[in-house]
Amino acid sequence: MGRIWMLGDNVNTDVIIPGRYNVTTDRTQLARYCLCEVLPEFAQQVRVGDVVIAGHNFGCGSSREHAPAALQACGVQVVIARSFARIFYRNAVNIGLPVLVCEEVVAASADGQDIELDLAIGVIHNVTTGQAFQAEPLNPFVARIVAAGGIIEYIRQEGALR
């Protein structure tokens, strides 16, 4: 079980990890400054298994993979949004950070509520309110990458990108 962190629409990758802090491949460094512009307490208080819930177009802007990597390094279990910007979505899937699209859960959630997920079937359970939600199904190709745990693992299993 994790806690919910709510964010709004159009959260861009500059906000998720500012350019002045992504001159590194060290994921602990990235985690330290994750969302520092909009939620200065986030990096300190986030716990492994917590869930970020956002509005439309999450992860827009720069292609920096440091953004999903920073969220992952913070221990974020999954990001749920009304919609994702394309590059962020690919990057998250590629590195094995689960991302779900679900309109209803965004409207029915609040900061600090408890949440549980069954990622295999896309079921989201808001423990605090007792409500359950079904996320949108994944594109079949994306689902195979997610099942493998990322694109590197997918290619290793398949023997090639195909």
Place this chain on the structure above:
Amino acid sequence: MGTLTEVIFSHKLGRAVAQGETVVVDVDRVMSHDTTTPLAIQAFRKLTNGGRVFDSQRSHIVFDHIVPAATIAAATLHRDVRAFAQEQDIGILQEGICHQVMPERGYVTPGDIIVGADSHTCTYGALGAFATGMGSTDIGVAYATGRAWFLIPPTINIHMTGRLPSGVYTKDVTFEMVRKVGVDGANYRAIEYTGELVEQMSVSERFTICNMAIEMGGKAGLVAPDATTRAWLRGRIDREYPMLAPSDPHYERVVEIDASELSPLIACPPDVNNVVPVEEVEQVKIDQVFLGTCTNGRLDDLAIAANIMRGKTLHPQTRMVVVPASREVYLEAMRLGYLETFIQAGASVGTPGCGPCIGRHYGVLAPGERALTTMNRNFTGRMGDPTAEIYLGSPATAAATALSGRITDPRNFL
């Protein structure tokens, strides 16, 4: 048959491909820059375990985001990337912004499929290529395999007509299109630009409109190649290329823009669709003007600004940074006297590259400061302190603002 995107993928795969299909294709070129290459190397090594890139001649690493290195951390990343490039026999290009250098070097031709670890890779669509930004792991995989997977996107047609009124430039047209489409209106979609205005645009202007595709969430922005494209490519490449064009395309949506109705526009912080006529923000005091970037750092952009600034000096409370998009642009701007104009006016002229656009080295903003720039993004904290604000405008508006110290209608200087 189909949109230019469908035609390019069909040509590449040798069969009819339609939107909605997921395909894996051999890409023509793979690109990454100094900030995104380190994570791409990690993915590449994980996958290949000491292997080689698919083709060192079609793998390109450009140093542009922090050049010359501003900190020990940046220098260390550069050092590690240089070692990788040497090991893999990849030539590092350090002569400007990746999206300017790749086309200048002749690495982009009509019909190509190109992936780059930078969101503005969509810029290359100006030459009729399908080019899209991806993250480092996708690019590491592409370096290793020469392949990438794509969901063939639906296409939005942005149809541009009319003539640009005096004082209104291609950048203003892009603000109007982002205002109309929204910052995610083209998410997961390709954009094809058509219409008499696009046909009359220089390749540089086409780079500007294709560059801004990502600011609507676009996967790619494309202009079908024509005589203007051919003329620009002459002398840059000597190989044959297919002049692929859309054929009876099905567009999801058509957005009409009549340039003759436009006035100079400003995109106010913190989103690019926060667009207002320049008159509405004319009293906003500006601490720094920045002219440059992959959107507006080319020779014609510098010419527009230099023509306004010739013989004049910056407002005493305003500073200005000018960064030519590439060495080629820099040398030509020097030869034509533009750089001298900027320097005489009191501006700093920087090394070709991304410059202050990403707040990693020179030209950063202090708390509460305001910048007017020719960039593509006005996001919170992008150029420095998160309380600093970024307004976006055309090169002409940037020049007029640098002289007045407040956001200024460039028509006052024409």
